[in-house]
Amino acid sequence: MKFTLSWLKDHLDTDADLDRIALALTAVGLEVEEITDRRAALAPFTVAHVISAEKHPDADKLRVCRVDTGDGEVQVVCGAPNARTGMKAVFARSGLTVPGTGLTLKPSKIRGVESNGMLVSMREMGLSDEHDGIIEMPGDAPLGQPFAPVLGVDDPVIEIAITPNRGDCLGVRGIARDLAAAGLGTLKPLEATPVAGRFPNPVAIRITDDAKSGCPVFAGRTIRGVTNGVAPDWMLRRLTAVGLRPISVLVDITNYVSLDLGRPLHVFDAKKLTGDLTIRTAAEGESLKALDERTYALGAGRDVVIADDAGVQSLGGIMGGEATGVDETTTEVVLECAWFDPKRIAESGRALSILSDARYRFERTVDPETVLPGTEIATALILKLAGGEASEVTVAGEVPGFDRVIGFRPARVESLGGIVVDPAAQATILTRLGFDVVQESDALWQVRVPSWRQDVEGEADLVEEVLRINGYDAVPPVPLPRVDVVTRTAANDRRRRAGWVRRDLAARGLVETVNYSFLTAAAARRFGGGADELHLLNPISADLEVMRPTPLASLVMVAGRAAARGELDGRWFEVGPGWRGIAPADQRNLATGLRTGRTGPRSWTGQPRPVDVFDAKADILAALAAAGMDADKVQIVAGEAPGHYHPGRSAAMKLGPKLTLGFFGELHPLVVEAHDVKGPAVGFELDLDALPEPKRKADRTRPALVLHDLQPVERDFAFVVDAGVAAEALIKAVRGAEKKLITDVSVFDRYEGERLGAGKVSLAVSVTLQPVERTLTDAEIQAVSDRIVAAVTKATGAVLRG
Incomplete structure (x- = not known):
């Protein structure tokens, strides 16, 4: 989640500086991942006055500008079409590195004319993709001073990590609420004055029974006479700073409200709709070409869609359709503000592999109580920035009720969290977070959970809220008890x-x-x-x-x-x-x-x-x-x-x-x-x-090395057996004939031919006998050989080959 410092202060009345805010965010569990402060990087680029801008003697598209930097005059060769006499621009002196291009400036000659420094564009400053001309500063901009504060582009950008349960902090207001609860300022009241409808809404809205579990409430209103131009600079700067590409004022407003309040919205081009809107589940074989220009095959009975008489026009809570999207010709829109079930959104998003900002917020739970306020806030912004007049609001369904009361014992903060927090401070923290605290007694409170914190389900969650707002840094480190006995490893x-x-x-x-x-x-x-x-x-x-x-x-x-x-x-x-x-x-x-x-x-x-x-x-x-x-x-x-x-x-x-x-x-x-x-x-x-459990030896020490000083004896045997007899069976029979003396048995030859008869093979094995106490006599060797032959014959039916 990204936001700028000034954006945060729209909701939080505080005099805290950037460093203090960053520390407080991490202390309450909203870990700061990165802070981008462009003030220092943009400070060397200053406001300059173009005294004159004359045509270059050897180039039609270049101008030779005489520029007053506030510290003196310099000559700059500029190719921007809007460079003209009398304007104020942004000057980069020689020796500076241009942020957007990485180019280090130095005095040079351009087509034979000396040039010192540069008059820069927004893209060269790394502020946007705009590069059709140099930055034009207001006429009252102070000469020689840094340009960034004048244009408001020096706003630091803060990026924080949001855990999946904190959907309320996917809007700047939710973050401001946490900081206010931590004592860093006061949460400003939210202005959501209803906009009076000037005419009945011409678009009827209904929710079918099969879709009510996925979309229990849908608010919409028609706004006509709008001009879908460019959003104001303050909005463009904020959206660009957090990584969003500005599109048009109508789309930018919905994106802005989504980031500002954590409340996703959508606008349809009303003239591209056919008939009324129906919120239902997708039917078999239906598809949608979405705003990302991809076509998705919808899941019958799974995906909640918004359809008109012509078919599906939007995938509810995830992405709108291309056919009814707004463009520069749009003059009439239908504003959508609805609540979608997080599980249904997650299921559809995963199945269709769609990643969108709306899905990201809805599957982490959006406050259902913001449906009507969100509609009014977005309407007011559209009327203010795009003009037009609004109809009455049409509401289909009902806002899903949320009434959760948790019995809370203040003493549990110490028993579960390990620190002592004064009960009065606990009540203040919970109240600032939006919880309604009723103190039935000193030992037991009844705490009503606000609609934007549906992740809070029990007493332990309330303890966590108190601990994090009190500050995780306040939790004392406690060493684990020393273990006097070294435990045996669990790995067997x-x-x-x-x-x-x-x-x-x-x-x-x-x-x-x-x-x-x-x-x-x-x-x-x-x-x-x-x-x-x-x-x-x-x-x-x-x-x-x-x-x-x-x-x-x-x-x-x-x-x-x-x-x-x-x-x-x-x-x-x-x-x-x-x-x-x-x-x-x-x-x-x-x-x-x-x-x-x-x-x-x-x-x-x-x-x-x-x-x-x-x-x-x-x-x-x-x-x-x-x-x-x-x-x-x-x-x-x-x-x-x-x-x-x-x-x-x-x-x-x-x-x-x-x-x-x-x-x-x-x-x-x-x-x-x-x-x-x-x-x-x-x-x-x-x-x-x-594999069976390995047998554990009584003694874990290695056995003593045994080296024999007597010469081993090798004897070879050739047996004629049926071709289907495995050599393994013959080897096992040989080993079993004399377990004390035989130390190795190996097959060294296999032969089959007419002399042996059909279905017969000859297997030759080499047997190693290792004397232990004394040298073996010929009679003892022959006795072992006889036992080997007898054992093989009994086990396999083999006969010794003559």
């Missing part, structure tokens, strides 16, 4: 898992990404998601419309964007949420990774190879180990991965027959193609929430 091993996994995956060369938890519905469906209940009601963009089922989907989109930029060989991971439904248990914390293109060295020492399913398997096993799981206890089951994986090159990781920990494998070719990923892509998903 389950919470720490995500960090462990991140660190390990990063160590493996994967790059961590952080993505939005939303994506397109089409992308979500490719990964088994996209359910209707997971669609966002108000997505931040069309590409982020539904909650993602897995972070792997986000990684594939990252890979597609990287491929479009020439990065074909990528490796990424993300630890984040995925959604299966809307229940709390349906949100899962997943560790996911993706590799694309090739991997391996790129030099004469070796050739890179395409990534494959075993790269993804190695990544998920590493993530399991980092999370504290024993990977040897996990079963790898082919054919159970979801549809976004290649059906023949993927698997599920399970702990027992029912508990699925994750999936890994090559992505389905259709998924890769849909996201424009180049080359092979393999990935994994590990459900961190599905």
Whole structure:
């Protein structure tokens, strides 16, 4: 919220200077974000008298001006068409920097004629976009003095932060009320004398039953004979100072009242209306071309609109329509002053993605009691600045009643706020803020809340009002009690898992990404998601419309964007949420990774190879180990991965027959193609929430390092098994044959051919035996070998290959 100092003093009778006002604003909770004080910057630019303005000898559009600056005469070459003998203008001497252009002036020659300084325009002073000529000062302007106070453009601009509950402070008067309550001055009475109607309102107004909840009251009147010219300088200066572009006097008046009182208004060109006005909800298929020149498809039964016999002409409380907007030819207007329900305004504004000053105020609650006063104030301004005569006021509906009385105990200020405020001072503060205080007893008051403070709902809110007006600086700082015992961290091993996994995956060369938890519905469906209940009601963009089922989907989109930029060989991971439904248990914390293109060295020492399913398997096993799981206890089951994986090159990781920990494998070719990923892509998903609670050791110290001084023994076995037998089953059988001596088992060869028979393969494994107490004898090694063969045969039906 921006306003100027003089604007504030229109409502606040005070002798406080700018610094004191700024401190008071922050002290009452209206935090000052910025103060722009142009007085110092504009002070060097002074009033000058143009003694003569003669045509330049070598340029038709230039004039050589002899200028009296008050400190002497200088010669200035000027190209402004309005530069003339006898006028008073604004002079910038050499050495100054022009605010609007950043140009530092210095003596120069223009077409051979010396020029010292510059006669400046409004745009060159940074005051407006006006640059058709130099600034013309009044004839009685004091020569040699700063020009800014003469034109009133030295008014400091104050910008404050407004919290969403303080809709009353979206008008200058509401801010002045808070400062007056804080003792910084007196709130001036508001002049809202009714303007007598000169004729009956020719435009009838009605509110349909379906719209009464969204617009319970609508006041309108016709004003004819207006001239829609330029607003007066004082209004233009204030609007420009706070960042609004002046348009025309009628539009500028509505903007001014909106900022002045926090009361949005609208004017229709009465001659562009067809028939009467009806406030109703939008019908199916209706649209509106608004004043921002965009066409909006309205929501049937959702959006409150103002329509005439020709159709919708305005989106109530948000934006008017282009068809009935005022312009320079307007001579008759219908003034609208209504109250709209904040929730309905917010719903419509979000659905249509319209941001306007009116929506900003209405969805933060505008005082409903200002409907009639706002109509009278705006009417008076229009008659004064644009002329014309006004009709009688037509009011449709009724102002929504607001009658809230709160029982308030003055002692609660100390018990809740921690400071002592005299009850008399509390009553004064609340009364100045507009609350009606009835003191039933010293211990209990009845406080009636004013219509502009509908955010005040209970006793604690009244305590806050007393505290902030008394000054937040008056609240003493109280240190927290010292804690003698250092508490143990709330993070357990389950919470720490995500960090462990991140660190390990990063160590493996994967790059961590952080993505939005939303994506397109089409992308979500490719990964088994996209359910209707997971669609966002108000997505931040069309590409982020539904909650993602897995972070792997986000990684594939990252890979597609990287491929479009020439990065074909990528490796990424993300630890984040995925959604299966809307229940709390349906949100899962997943560790996911993706590799694309090739991997391996790129030099004469070796050739890179395409990534494959075993790269993804190695990544998920590493993530399991980092999370504290024993990977040897996990079963790898082919054919159970979801549809976004290649059906023949993927698997599920399970702990027992029912508990699925994750999936890994090559992505389905259709998924890769849909996201424009180049080359092979393999990935994994590990459900961190599905992992069992890690077992806590009785002793947190690290175990002693065990180094064996006996030579390990390696033995190789080749087994003929059915082609459908997983190598994992064979490895588990080997490990289970002798748990004390066997320290490592690995598959080093796979062979299939006619010699083995149809449906048979040969798997060769290498087994490492580590003696502990003494060197193993041949007989002991052979006994272990026999147990290995027997165990594999029993578990898989394999036979030792001859």
